[in-house]
Amino acid sequence: MQCDQMTSQERWDALIAHEPVDRVPCLQFILGHTAVVNGKPIAKIYDDAAESLACQKNAMALYGHDGLIMHGWANAGGAEFGGDIEFPYRKYTGAPMMKKSPVQSEDDAWKLAVPDDILTVGTMPVALEFSRLQYESGMTVTVQVGSPLTWAGSVCGEERLMIWIMKKPELVHHVLRVITDFIKKKADHWIDTFGAERLMAFDLCIETNKLYSPKHFEAFGFPYLKEIHDHMTARGTAIFLSHICGEQNKNLPLWSQLSYGKRGMVSVGKEVSIAKAREMFPGIIVMGNVDPITVQEGTPEQVRELSRECIEDGKGHPGGFALMTGCEVPPQAPPVNVDQMVKACREFGRY
Amino acid sequence: MADEATILGQLKQAVMDGDEDAAVAAANEAVATGVDPQKAIMEGLAAGMAEMGRLYEEEECYVPELMVSSEALYAGLAVLQPLVAASGKAAKKGTAVIGAVQGDIHDIGKNLVKMMLEVSGIEVVDLGRDVEMESFIAAVKDANADLLCMSALMTTTIIAIKDYMPEFKAKLPGVKIMIGGAPLNQHLADEWGADGYGENAMEAARVAVRLLGA
Numbered sequence: 001m002q003c004d005q006m007t008s009q010e011r012w013d014a015l016i017a018h019e020p021v022d023r024v025p026c027l028q029f030i031l032g033h034t035a036v037v038n039g040k041p042i043a044k045i046y047d048d049a050a051e052s053l054a055c056q057k058n059a060m061a062l063y064g065h066d067g068l069i070m071h072g073w074a075n076a077g078g079a080e081f082g083g084d085i086e087f088p089y090r091k092y093t094g095a096p097m098m099k100k101s102p103v104q105s106e107d108d109a110w111k112l113a114v115p116d117d118i119l120t121v122g123t124m125p126v127a128l129e130f131s132r133l134q135y136e137s138g139m140t141v142t143v144q145v146g147s148p149l150t151w152a153g154s155v156c157g158e159e160r161l162m163i164w165i166m167k168k169p170e171l172v173h174h175v176l177r178v179i180t181d182f183i184k185k186k187a188d189h190w191i192d193t194f195g196a197e198r199l200m201a202f203d204l205c206i207e208t209n210k211l212y213s214p215k216h217f218e219a220f221g222f223p224y225l226k227e228i229h230d231h232m233t234a235r236g237t238a239i240f241l242s243h244i245c246g247e248q249n250k251n252l253p254l255w256s257q258l259s260y261g262k263r264g265m266v267s268v269g270k271e272v273s274i275a276k277a278r279e280m281f282p283g284i285i286v287m288g289n290v291d292p293i294t295v296q297e298g299t300p301e302q303v304r305e306l307s308r309e310c311i312e313d314g315k316g317h318p319g320g321f322a323l324m325t326g327c328e329v330p331p332q333a334p335p336v337n338v339d340q341m342v343k344a345c346r347e348f349g350r351y
Numbered sequence: 352m353a354d355e356a357t358i359l360g361q362l363k364q365a366v367m368d369g370d371e372d373a374a375v376a377a378a379n380e381a382v383a384t385g386v387d388p389q390k391a392i393m394e395g396l397a398a399g400m401a402e403m404g405r406l407y408e409e410e411e412c413y414v415p416e417l418m419v420s421s422e423a424l425y426a427g428l429a430v431l432q433p434l435v436a437a438s439g440k441a442a443k444k445g446t447a448v449i450g451a452v453q454g455d456i457h458d459i460g461k462n463l464v465k466m467m468l469e470v471s472g473i474e475v476v477d478l479g480r481d482v483e484m485e486s487f488i489a490a491v492k493d494a495n496a497d498l499l500c501m502s503a504l505m506t507t508t509i510i511a512i513k514d515y516m517p518e519f520k521a522k523l524p525g526v527k528i529m530i531g532g533a534p535l536n537q538h539l540a541d542e543w544g545a546d547g548y549g550e551n552a553m554e555a556a557r558v559a560v561r562l563l564g565a
Contacts, residue, residue: 032507092454094507099456158459162415163422166369210533211459213413246533293534296506330506 004346008066012140015066015285015320016239016263024315024349025066026342027287027322029243029267031073032094032331033338034059042331043087046073046096049129053137063335064342066322071130072144074204074245077151077179078102079122081112094331096123101157109156109164109171112178118185128189135194140239143190145232146203148179148224149217153206155179165216172220180224187232196236201261203228208246208271214254222254233259240264245327247271256280264319269326274313285320295337296330303337307344315349323349355386362395362427367403369419371426378430388434389442396427397470404467404553414459417552421466428469443474445563447498448490450478452511457504460532463552464500471556473498473563484515491523497563499523500555503532509539516543527562531555 005022006014014021032042034055044051049071056069073095079085083102088094103109115121119128127144134141152175153161164172190199207221229240240261246269248255255266264284268277270291277286290306291298298306307323314321323345329338353361358381365373374396381391403420406412435441449465451458458480465475476494478486491499499519503509512530519528529547530540540548547562549555 088454088507090454092452092508092511094454094505097456158457159418159462162418162459165415166419209410209413211414213415216413216415292506293509293536293539297539328506332507332510 008060008064011066015322018263018320021351023351024311024345025322026064026345027067027324028065028329028338028341029068029070029325029327030056030059030065030329030338031070032088033329033333036331037062037335041089042094043089043096046071046123047087047126049126049133052130053133063339067140068142068200068241069134069139070142070144070200070202071127072142072202072204074150074206075154076123076144076204078154080115080118080124080182081122081155083122083155085122095328098154098157101155101160103156103160103175106168106171109175112155112175114178114182114185118182119189124186131190131194135198140200141190141194141198142200142202143187144204145183145187145201145228146225147205147207147221148176148183148228149207149212149221150203150205151179151183152176152220162211165220169219176220176224180227183228184231187228187237188235191232191235191237196232197238199232199237200239200241201232201237202241202243204243204245205248206245207251208248209250210247214250217251218254221251226258229258229260233261237261238263241267243267243327244272245269249276252276252280260284265322267324267326271326274310274321278314278317278319281319283319285322286314286317287322287324288314289324289326290341292325292327292330292333295325295341296333298337300334300336300340303340304344307341308348311344311348315351352384353380355384358384358386359391359395359398362391363399363402365427366396366399366420366423369416369423371423374423374427375430378427382430382434388431388438389440392428392431392435393472396424396431400424400466400470401553404556408551408553414463417463421463424466424470442472444472444560445497446474446476446494447500447559448476448478448487448494448496449500449502450482450487450490451480451502451504452508452515453481453483454511455503455505455508456480457532458502460504460552461500461502464502464531464549464555467552467556468500468559471560473556473559484511484518487515488519488522491526496526498527498529498559500529500531500559502530504534506534509534513543516545520544529555529559529562
């Protein structure tokens, strides 16, 4: 196996500058797993900024992957509007969960409003502290900004939201309006505090076509995503990353219309082929898409083979390519399997 | 007054339209005109849900449409099911216990499976979400159930399914076990010793009926 010619930081900087890299970078959504390999409760990744950053940095040093370091989770948003959240301290839990969504009725939904001081609600203090620590460490500062429709599921409860989409679309648009205004206010605070040039905004979007139709996405997902992307891009946000989770092939034409800042990144699940992602996002970094279940339940050899296939499919992408799991690295994945992905980049990803 | 075929068509269409009021109205008309309530359920309401399931599998409709259809289905069932029970003609194909496993609060898929099992004539005991192993075992014994269905949506919670399986095999002999959820697949179901797996709610119901030999 050949040695790397660049450090992780040099590789990241070159990737973002759209300059040559020595090999395919390995960027990971690796959150709960970093707590496990540090011997900490998974909850620490989400409710303790300093522990979270330390765990993620230690795991990065252990595996030698090239990022990402971030604070966030898919089912976010509900706690910020007053919902009851449970952090993953219990057996089998792997991410924060909404125990009770803040919106339980149509009346609750119509009364939903952006809090006066968004910095004190829900998990915002931890998110802000995490970003402050990133900033002081000289790192790229990450901030989660949606997606609004995914957050609406957390705020209203998924089933309730789906029924309202069919029967009360005006109510859903009201909820999405409030959530989008909240996110834009959050984005503005991060830009004002840390500077747009230091920011990587990211959205985690689970509006898959296993749940929602492309028309639902067009009506309830895309307009609000676009508003946030446009807002942050207009304010000079350096990097915009969208995680297009799961089966979203029919949504891709809309995803491809979004603005992605000075340097765009999209990560796709195993359901979207790397070839399709390359076609839809010619100018931006494509990341993906090793099957997370194989990383958890498979053998190192299987992970190595899937990684090789992804690398061969993606490494020639003009916009840039990074190897990644198709969603978060499973918290309980065997470390030898996670390790295989970086090894595969070194073995098969050389430029 | 409408004839039987028309009323059955109205029940089916009400479910497909997700129209609770129309489902209740058609169910009441079925009662008033003497349509066999079991037939009204199976050839009206359930037929509508089966058609929606077919459309979902063909990607012609999606989960929000299924949700509102299920609301209409249950609204019609609320009128008709008591009459079936009172007549003593209920044709039950078996009893299933269903739940999302410990640590998992995602239950949309589980609820869809529950509904499809019910429209297939299977009585369902729904334990909800975040269900511990001991609760599944107790519920299966209490209900003398033939089938146990577990769902999980997270990579961490599918481990619960794997952990539960040996206990279920040891303590619930003869009970068929089905699993489902986005991260799972037939390979894992086979590897962990499950008797059945459904890629979606419609397939799960077909597999359940097959496992029960109904």
